[in-house]
Amino acid sequence: MKIGKVKFPGNILLAPMSNVTNLPFRFLCREYGASMTYSEMISSDAVIYENVKTFRRGRSYDNEKPFGIQIFGNSPRVISEAALKIEGTYHPDIIDLNCGCPAKLLTKDGFGAALLESPELIHSIVEKLSETVSIPVTAKIRVLEDMEKTLKIAQLIENAGACALTVHGRTRQQQYSGRSDMEYAKRIKEEISIPVIVNGDIVDEASAEYALEYTGCDGIMIGRAAMGNPFLFKRISHYLHTGGMxxxxxCMQRVIDIRRYFSLMEEHGLMHTINMRAHAQWFTRGIRNGRHIRNNIAEAQNTDEIILRIEEMCGHTS
Ligand SMILES: Cc1cc2nc3c(=O)[nH]c(=O)nc-3n(C[C@H](O)[C@H](O)[C@H](O)COP(=O)(O)O)c2cc1C
Structure with missing residues (x-):
């Protein structure tokens, strides 16, 4: 797949997810075949006003290529200045504009999905960003109930100079409920000529294949289904290449992955930034005895204990 001048093998992208897609998690996803990874979203104000903790979300690991940093805000000037600082500090390959987050924390200030109410503002932001940074600019949107208005936003984003567009087929009001409507990504793909990436409810081999075939999009982006399950990228890329499962x-795979995840978190000095039990719970979703394991994890005192409890419940020790 190619986004502007950035070329990479494959077309399965890891979605940006706040408090999830930290550096060790992205490392695992990439190792299992994610073609492209994004940082958690970063506030443009925080970058400009030197909020070091938030700004550090832009760090990547050696060889994390290509790597995108996602930014949010609503001022073309502030976002562009922040992007320039990010480009100079972290050297990402791509800057992505968040036009999709439905959380009140963002929308009350006109950020994230609230931008969809002001298509001209999105155009100004993407235009200014594209003029300011030397790397490709992309955008990630949710959809509006009105298909024509959604298509108009996609066209404005393309005309403003974006090099790719990701479409999550839910409205802001839906939050994460209902289903993601892939019709939007399909229509947008027909309408614009930059690469379009379809996102929303891609959870396994079949849904990945369906999303690509139905929408004709250039790539797929996976979010929640990858939480605690980075191996999903290997499953899906294997299936798309060979047609076989x-x-x-x-269970064993999850044990291997959580062990590596915690070990990488320690190595990068990031353990204090996460709720280790919550993250551990994700690694037990969808496995045999999952609920029982989660109850056991709730009482664990440290990462060794968590891993031990999962191993015991899975019937493996390694
Ligand atoms: C915990 C969590 C955090 C998220 N944070 C972000 C974010 O920082 N930026 C963004 O564009 N979308 C964010 N999203 C939305 C996802 O990127 C994705 O669009 C959405 O989950 C739909 O894809 P999925 O069905 O594959 O999960 C987040 C979603 C979740 C569940």
Missing amino acids: LEYDE
Whole structure:
């Protein structure tokens, strides 16, 4: 796949997810075949006003290429200045504009999905960003109930100079309920000529194949289904390449992955930034005895204990 001048193998992207897609998690996803990874969203105000903690979300690991940093805000000037600072500090390959987050914390200030109410402002932001940074600019949107208005926003984003567009087929009002409507990504793909990435409810081999075939999009982006399950990228890329399902031991795989995840978190000095039990819970979703394991994890005192409890419940020790 190619986004502006950035070329990369494959077309399965990891979605930006706040408090999820930290550096170690992205490392694992990439190792299992994610073609492209994004940082958690970063506030443009925080970058400009030197909020070091938030700004550090832009760090990537060596060889994390291509790597995108997602930014949010609503001032073309502030966003562009912040992007320039990010470009100079972290050297990402792509800057992505968040036009999709429905959280009140953002929308009350006119950020994230609230931008969809002001298509001309989105145009100004993307235009100014594209003029300011030397790397490709992309945008990630939710949809509006009105298809024509959504298509108009996609066209404005393309005309403003964006090099790709990701479409999550839910409205801001839906939050995460209902289903993601892939019709929007399909219509947008027909309408604009930059690469379009379809996002929303891609959870396994079949839904990945369907999303690509139905929408004709250039790539797929996976969010929640990858939480605690970075191996999903290997399953899906194996299936898309060979048509066959990967044979593996789900429980054992999760044990391997959580062990590596915690170890990488420690190595990067990030353990204090997460709720370790919450993150551990994600690694037990969808496996045998999952609920029982989650109850056990709730009482664990440290990462070794968490891993031990999962191993015991899975019937493995390694
Ligand atoms: C915990 C969480 C955090 C998220 N944070 C972001 C974010 O920082 N930026 C963004 O554009 N979308 C964010 N999203 C939305 C996802 O990127 C994605 O669009 C959405 O989850 C739909 O895809 P999925 O069905 O594959 O999960 C977040 C979603 C979740 C569940």
